[in-house]
Amino acid sequence: MLTLGQGVFFGLGGYAMAMYLKLHDAGGDLPDFMVWSGVETLPALWRPFSNVGVAMAAVIVVPVAVAVVLGALVFRQRVRGAYFAILTQALAAAFVILLVGQQGLTGGTNGMTNFYDFFGQDPEAESTQRTMYFVTAGVLGVLYLGTRQLVRSRFGRLLVAVRDGEDRVRFLGYNPATVKTITFAISAGMAGLAGALFVPVVGIISPSLLGVVPSLELVVAVAVGGRYALAGAILGAVVMNYAKTSFSEQWAGGWLYLQGALFILVMTLAPRGAAGLYEQLRDAVARRRAGSRPPVQAPAKEEVPA
Numbered sequence: 001m002l003t004l005g006q007g008v009f010f011g012l013g014g015y016a017m018a019m020y021l022k023l024h025d026a027g028g029d030l031p032d033f034m035v036w037s038g039v040e041t042l043p044a045l046w047r048p049f050s051n052v053g054v055a056m057a058a059v060i061v062v063p064v065a066v067a068v069v070l071g072a073l074v075f076r077q078r079v080r081g082a083y084f085a086i087l088t089q090a091l092a093a094a095f096v097i098l099l100v101g102q103q104g105l106t107g108g109t110n111g112m113t114n115f116y117d118f119f120g121q122d123p124e125a126e127s128t129q130r131t132m133y134f135v136t137a138g139v140l141g142v143l144y145l146g147t148r149q150l151v152r153s154r155f156g157r158l159l160v161a162v163r164d165g166e167d168r169v170r171f172l173g174y175n176p177a178t179v180k181t182i183t184f185a186i187s188a189g190m191a192g193l194a195g196a197l198f199v200p201v202v203g204i205i206s207p208s209l210l211g212v213v214p215s216l217e218l219v220v221a222v223a224v225g226g227r228y229a230l231a232g233a234i235l236g237a238v239v240m241n242y243a244k245t246s247f248s249e250q251w252a253g254g255w256l257y258l259q260g261a262l263f264i265l266v267m268t269l270a271p272r273g274a275a276g277l278y279e280q281l282r283d284a285v286a287r288r289r290a291g292s293r294p295p296v297q298a299p300a301k302e303e304v305p306a
Helices: 006-026 032-036 052-075 082-101 126-152 154-164 166-171 176-202 212-225 230-250 255-269 273-292
Strands: none
Touching: 006 032, 006 052, 006 082, 006 176, 006 212, 052 082, 052 176, 082 212, 126 154, 126 176, 126 230, 154 166, 154 176, 166 176, 212 230, 212 255, 212 273, 230 255, 230 273
């Protein structure tokens, strides 16, 4: 399923975390951007996020709920392929417009920033950043192991079957719409968790970080790393972010062109990504080693006397 709107779920988790941090910093008063926007009372939507338990649950529950509703509506109509990709892309664009238009609720174009306390720690302190690095790495490791186990399970085999032959799976008595909806919801929950971790690490969440372009960057990262391997997605994310940081500083006006060219080259020359190239190289080395070995001769049959 080519999803071009994963930034929506990333943003839902990020805004849930940012709302809690803003209310915590305000100490019972209105957040700073609401004061600047002329808001006089705390909106009802914000009040539950003053509780840390509600906010942490919303980081995952809200993206999952949105994905379940969207998936139930879309997959039952057998929308797939390019149509599904365009639909998710339109969802990301609409979500950005909604955030920008609600200045008093979301901070508008500027989003939310200036977080001064993160569970009793200064978010900008070096020790806090180091701790958040290990927390993020630990969460990534847990999610990787969990998804790896999921792929190897019976549900994972069913998921691969839906990918390779959806109509055949339907004829066997399974409902591909249910499988797709569950998978879509799992991916949304992971994206929401990533957004929540992004906020204290970077110190900002804004519509520009979760629109169409950031969603496309996620797709490019998966394509570069290898969409047929879970480790490939991690590798692609690291490579893309490193390249973005390096090249955007030296060639700010042309980074997007370079990114687009990289995506085209990967899809044309290496459709399985870096992980696929590694597998091809490994298989080639194995074949060469097998070809260099002398043929194994079968033992001579012993003659049995009459």
